[in-house]
Every structure is written in C-alpha cells, then in structure tokens.
Amino acid sequence: MRLLLGGYTTDMGGDAAGIGLVHAGDPDGPTADGQLSLRTEVVATSSPSWLARHPRLDVVYAALEFRGEVQAYRRTGPDAWMPLGRPVAAGEAVCHVAVAPDGASLVASCWSDGRVVRMSIDDAGVPSAPVIAPAAVDPYGPVASAEPAADDLDLAAAARALREAAGPEFAHLVPGSDAPAAPHPGPDQESEAARPSRSHQARHLPGGLIVTTDMGLDLVRFWRDSPRGLRLVGQVTLPLGSGPRHTLWHPSGHLYVLTELSREVVVLGADRAGEWRMLSATGLIGSLDDDTAAEIAMTPDGETVYAGIRGSNTLGVLRVRGTGDRLEQLALVDAGVDWPRHHVVVRDTLLVAGQLSGEVVSMTRDPRTGVPGRVRHRVAAPSPTCILPVA
Numbered sequence: 001m002r003l004l005l006g007g008y009t010t011d012m013g014g015d016a017a018g019i020g021l022v023h024a025g026d027p028d029g030p031t032a033d034g035q036l037s038l039r040t041e042v043v044a045t046s047s048p049s050w051l052a053r054h055p056r057l058d059v060v061y062a063a064l065e066f067r068g069e070v071q072a073y074r075r076t077g078p079d080a081w082m083p084l085g086r087p088v089a090a091g092e093a094v095c096h097v098a099v100a101p102d103g104a105s106l107v108a109s110c111w112s113d114g115r116v117v118r119m120s121i122d123d124a125g126v127p128s129a130p131v132i133a134p135a136a137v138d139p140y141g142p143v144a145s146a147e148p149a150a151d152d153l154d155l156a157a158a159a160r161a162l163r164e165a166a167g168p169e170f171a172h173l174v175p176g177s178d179a180p181a182a183p184h185p186g187p188d189q190e191s192e193a194a195r196p197s198r199s200h201q202a203r204h205l206p207g208g209l210i211v212t213t214d215m216g217l218d219l220v221r222f223w224r225d226s227p228r229g230l231r232l233v234g235q236v237t238l239p240l241g242s243g244p245r246h247t248l249w250h251p252s253g254h255l256y257v258l259t260e261l262s263r264e265v266v267v268l269g270a271d272r273a274g275e276w277r278m279l280s281a282t283g284l285i286g287s288l289d290d291d292t293a294a295e296i297a298m299t300p301d302g303e304t305v306y307a308g309i310r311g312s313n314t315l316g317v318l319r320v321r322g323t324g325d326r327l328e329q330l331a332l333v334d335a336g337v338d339w340p341r342h343h344v345v346v347r348d349t350l351l352v353a354g355q356l357s358g359e360v361v362s363m364t365r366d367p368r369t370g371v372p373g374r375v376r377h378r379v380a381a382p383s384p385t386c387i388l389p390v391a
Helices: 150-173
Strands: 001-005 018-025 036-038 048-053 059-064 070-078 081-088 096-101 105-110 115-121 125-132 199-203 209-214 220-224 229-237 244-249 255-259 262-271 276-283 292-298 302-312 314-321 326-334 340-346 349-354 359-365 370-379 384-390
Touching: 001 036, 001 059, 001 115, 001 349, 018 048, 036 302, 036 359, 036 370, 048 096, 059 081, 059 096, 105 209, 125 229, 125 359, 125 384, 199 244, 209 244, 220 244, 244 292, 244 326, 255 292, 255 359, 262 326, 262 359, 302 359, 314 340, 349 384
Parallel strands: 048 384, 292 340, 340 384
Antiparallel strands: 001 018, 001 048, 001 384, 018 036, 048 059, 059 070, 070 081, 096 105, 105 115, 105 199, 115 125, 199 209, 209 220, 220 229, 244 255, 255 262, 262 276, 292 302, 302 314, 314 326, 340 349, 349 359, 359 370
16 A cells, blocks of 8 residues: 655754655555555655545645645656645645545645635645635633624634734734734643634534634634635534644544543534534543643544554554443553654554654554554654555
C-alpha cells in the first residue's frame, strides 16, 4: 500500500521537503503490514501538515499550515502528483481539511485565528470561493450566552469582515479588534482575559451534518451546508479547559471527541429532536499531567478505539461498550515513536507517525483484544504529521 505523508518543513521547524511517500509492503496491495520504505518526496511544498482525499477523483488536498492556504494535487502516475489549480487562502495556521462525501466542497480549520472556512470544489477537483463561517463565542466568556442566536453570529461575522475591510490603519476603531490573543487557560485556572478560538478539525457526518471542534473555546459545533456557506444549527460545550481536538464517527450514531488538554474521549449523542449532548467521558488512565492527546482512530469493526498521547508517547486502547454510548480503556501501550502526532488503522495494522523522532512505524493488532503489539516495521521519515493511505 502507498501512504502519503504530511509534514512540517523548515518554515515550521521541521525537516520535511513537502508531501512524502511510504510504501508499506506491496505498494499496489490492499494491506499495510509489510516492510516500510521511504520514497522521494511526491512534491515539494510548504508544511503540508494535513492531507485529505477527494472521494472520487485522484486528487488530494493539503493544508499548507505556514502559508495559511489549501492546495489541491492531482495524481499523474502511481507515485507522482502535481499541483492542481492555485492555492486558496484559508486562514492563519490552517491545520485540517475535510472533503464532503459528494466531493463538491471542503471545510478547512484554522488554529491561529479560529476560522472555519468552506470552499467549493469544481468537477476537476479544484477548490475556490472560500466563505468564512460565523465565529465561535466563548461559552465561558463574560458576555457569552449558552446558545448563541443566529443574529449574534451574523453580527460577529459582520464585525470581523468590517475589521478586515478597514485594514490595519482603521481596524482599531472596531470594538475588540485590538484584543490580544491570550494563552489557553487550563481547567483549574481562572482568567478574565479573552480566550482565543482554535479551530482544529471538521468532519462530515451522515445526513449532511458537519461537525467542527474548537480547542480554544471547548466547543463542538454542528453545521448545515448551504450555497452561502455554513449555517450553525447547534453546539455542545465541553468542560472548561478540555480542549476538543479531533472526532470520530461511530456506526452506532455516536460521536467520539478526543480532548487534547484533559486527555479524554467524550461521547456525544443526539436525541430525536436532533439536539446533541454529552453522554459520557472516559479519561486515558496512565497519561501524565503534561501530556496532550493527538489523534483518535477506530478498527474497521467499530469495536476498538485508539487515542494517541504525546509526551509519554503512548496509545490508549479503548473498547466500545453498551450501545456505543460509552468506552472502557483496555490498555495503554508504547506508541513506538516520539510525539505520536497521527495514526491510522489499515485492516489489522496500526501505523503511527512520530513527529519528533522523524519516523513512521507499523504494529499488528491482536485479533481478539485489538491491543497492538510491538513495532514490526520502522522507517525514517522527516517530521511526519499525517498519514493518508492511497491505493
């Protein structure tokens, strides 16, 4: 199997030269349990920290984090890709791209400015027409309401557009435009300073729903797509300082949310009226106080979930219980790398990207318990941040 690698280049303190490529055993095979071998960079570019694939076309989309842009790449050979169209501006530190199941649009998430940006995709796979979604409101802020109204969201978006149109010379005349970004307070800290919005991921759910996470404001927001952009239809506030990072959709109809700062897997569920709420939370036992959670992935049968933990460099192994509304931790195992930024499951193989150790490793899962064994194969790969299996 072929694995495309996202990574950090020198502009973000990394060693990658662009999008990388690893062969896992037979590059044309359906499994990834064979020897890992690094190929030359597919294409040179600036810090493609996240990669996402078009559902029908041989096109991938890269979040160029340092430049704040999304770039499409078209496949021109088994191991060859080239830029498709021009890069599209998204926002500061764009760190994730999610492509709609019909391939007609994508959603980009931006960490530094908190933007959630919807882009159209044409028949050739070229993205364009970015539309910024309404900004998040801190549910723990002094002026935030529990459920922001649509009018409030429109005003927030209008205010931001006005500041951008005014430019640096007159932006200070718009209220709030000169508020400095404050460090994210921890769960036990109290601060009157405004917390920054930190959008981190978007996911398309069944029925046309879109979910996004805001790590800075402890929000999980739900949207509907429209020709004019994303429309907010609901949100769930997680505990203060939890830091929702990435999500996972379970076949039972539940949404699993990995929190970066509190290192938990939170289960969300919707009632018959479509209102989402928090059902349970499972802490990753054995993680350390200064650890941060990174990625969440699931086995093909939906029975086992893996949560990556940076710092102690481990993987939490959890079993799905009940109707999918709760999880139980089975084990905490060595990730085999330093700073496990991302991991994916391919059949019976777990692949982990070690951002700081500069390598990708593979492990075999126990067919009965789902617990991964020791590292079977390892390959040096410069500053990997994302693994994308491609046929």
